[in-house]
Amino acid sequence: IASLESIKFRVTQLIDSIQTLAWQLEAFHPPPPWPDLLAKYAVVMAQTHNLSRALASSTLASTALHPRAPLPDASLDGSLIPLLRNQQTTDVLRAESASVRRLTTALKLPEDPPPHAVLDVVSEVVAAHDARAERAQRAVAMLREKYDWRVRVAVDPEE
Secondary structure, eight states: OHHHHHHHHHHHHHHHHHHHHHHHHHHOSSOOOHHHHHHHHHHHHHHHHHHHHHHHHOSGGGOOOOOSSOOOHHHIIIIIHHHHOOSOOHHHHHHHHHHHHHHHHHTTOOSSOOHHHHHHHHHHHHHHHHHHHHHHHHHHHHHHHHSOHHHHHOOOTTO
C-alpha cells in the first residue's frame, strides 16, 4: 500500500505541475519570461522522470489487490469500477480532440486527411525543426568561440 500511495502522490504532483505550466502558457499574453517557463518545464520533466523510475522499479505489475472486507454493491459502483475502467476520461478525450484540431489547423490539413498526407506534413515539420535546432547550436558554438566567457564570470579568490 505504501508504494501505491507513493505512486499516487507522484502522479498528483505531476498533474498539478502540468496544470500550472498549462495555465501559465494560456493565461498570460505575452507569456511569462522564458526562464520561468523553463523552470516549470524542468520541474515537470524531473517529476516525470522520477515517476518513470518509480514505476520501473516497483513491484506493482505483479501485485494483486483486494479489499479487506466485502464491499456492498452500492459502494462497488463508486469505488471499484473507476479503478477498473480502461477508457480515457472525458477530460483526456476533450484535450486530445482539441490538440488534434489545433494541429490540423496549424498544419493546414483538410478536414479528414489521409494518413500519408499527415505523415508527410509532420516529417516536413520535424525536418524544419531539426534544421533550426542545428543552426541554433552552431550559433551558440560560434559565440562561445568568439567570446571568452570564463573571463567574464571568473571571480577573484579575494572576493
